Amino acid sequence: MISSFAQRRNKVAPFFTVLIIMTSLFFYKLDHPQNDWDMFPYMTIALMDSGESLEVAHHHVYEAVRARVPPAVFHELTDKFSIDKSDRIYRAQAALDPAKFAETLPFYAVKPVYPALIAGLYEAGVDLVIAPRILAGLGYLLSCLLIYIWIQKWMAPAIAACLAIILSLISQLTAVSTLTTPDSISLFVILLGVYLSFERRYVVTGMIILMLSFLIRPEDIMYFVVFGTYFFINREKRSVIAVLALILVGLYVLIMRSKGYYGWRTHFYFTFIDRSISLPTFVSPLKFRDYIRIYRQQIAIAIAEPVEGLAIFVLVAFGAVAMKIRAGNLRDPYLHLVSLACILAIGRILVMPESFYRGLLPCYLMATIALIHACVYPRPLECSGRANPTSNYI
Numbered sequence: 001m002i003s004s005f006a007q008r009r010n011k012v013a014p015f016f017t018v019l020i021i022m023t024s025l026f027f028y029k030l031d032h033p034q035n036d037w038d039m040f041p042y043m044t045i046a047l048m049d050s051g052e053s054l055e056v057a058h059h060h061v062y063e064a065v066r067a068r069v070p071p072a073v074f075h076e077l078t079d080k081f082s083i084d085k086s087d088r089i090y091r092a093q094a095a096l097d098p099a100k101f102a103e104t105l106p107f108y109a110v111k112p113v114y115p116a117l118i119a120g121l122y123e124a125g126v127d128l129v130i131a132p133r134i135l136a137g138l139g140y141l142l143s144c145l146l147i148y149i150w151i152q153k154w155m156a157p158a159i160a161a162c163l164a165i166i167l168s169l170i171s172q173l174t175a176v177s178t179l180t181t182p183d184s185i186s187l188f189v190i191l192l193g194v195y196l197s198f199e200r201r202y203v204v205t206g207m208i209i210l211m212l213s214f215l216i217r218p219e220d221i222m223y224f225v226v227f228g229t230y231f232f233i234n235r236e237k238r239s240v241i242a243v244l245a246l247i248l249v250g251l252y253v254l255i256m257r258s259k260g261y262y263g264w265r266t267h268f269y270f271t272f273i274d275r276s277i278s279l280p281t282f283v284s285p286l287k288f289r290d291y292i293r294i295y296r297q298q299i300a301i302a303i304a305e306p307v308e309g310l311a312i313f314v315l316v317a318f319g320a321v322a323m324k325i326r327a328g329n330l331r332d333p334y335l336h337l338v339s340l341a342c343i344l345a346i347g348r349i350l351v352m353p354e355s356f357y358r359g360l361l362p363c364y365l366m367a368t369i370a371l372i373h374a375c376v377y378p379r380p381l382e383c384s385g386r387a388n389p390t391s392n393y394i
Helices: 004-031 039-049 055-068 071-078 085-096 098-102 105-109 113-123 130-151 155-168 169-174 183-199 205-214 218-233 236-256 264-272 286-305 310-327 331-349 361-377
Strands: none
Touching: 004 130, 004 155, 039 055, 039 098, 039 105, 039 113, 039 130, 055 098, 055 218, 071 085, 071 236, 098 264, 098 361, 105 155, 113 130, 113 183, 130 155, 130 169, 130 183, 155 169, 155 361, 169 183, 183 205, 183 218, 183 310, 183 331, 183 361, 205 218, 205 236, 218 236, 218 331, 264 286, 264 310, 331 361
């Protein structure tokens, strides 16, 4: 009985240690937001979903932000002299003209879950500007706890707790924890879907979660496609995956058409060339060589900038692959996981070569988890899916 109590204590204490530290970081991050400009359209859509007109919602949001952020920050977000040329022109116009501001709303409306969550918190009495901060911190908190739950099956809970806390402090993860965007919520949902389908072998549940992650960020559709293809090739739940794929296609068409999305080419030009264009009538003049030039520039920046983490991701992924291949089991699921993470990273770079520290963060963490698994199990495992449990503590 004493031994049983000690075992429960050894498992519960590390979990609550991680929970307390992560919760403390959550409240710290809540008071130190990055105040990204994207919070304006997300909050405006949230108010419009709650019944306000565009003009009223636009005024409401800008006044709420003005009251909540330091004057210098508000000046940077709205004044035409504070940032680079095309961005400063658009932001200054958007602050004054609701019609101009509304032109970019389709880029944000195609992510309906995030403004809906903001609207829900606002209706529940949470301050409009605080709501996105809570969502960012909550996604961060849940992601860190999930990482601990994932890896503690492979090692002593105290060691897993230390690893989870260290991982929670990496720059890419802490950066998204303060962004007023859906990135941290998207990260948690993707990790949850991968954990359930890949580690726990709840393939159907995990794939449904990955399918629904599309409603948080449209590019998250890649995770369903890549993991769905993997399970389909491995003859797991083929009929269910096929049905989910058809549902996802229907959702994609419905969301993109109903929200008035301008298309990838317009989005690409707006992101990398000129934000002052008139979006409803714009036709992109970019040629193939222009795309190549932009990709080359952005990848070079991502390699040179430490916060983007592209070089670190390559190093971690290479280490995980090398250790798994050295173990001699090419059927190891965690060798497959890091390979899928690399495929997803390439896909995300091709779709939108910017903000790699945000867009590639799920891939970073999947590769890191695979590397941890490779360190814990340097020899082939006899199991096909889950790692050996507590008898293999390190």
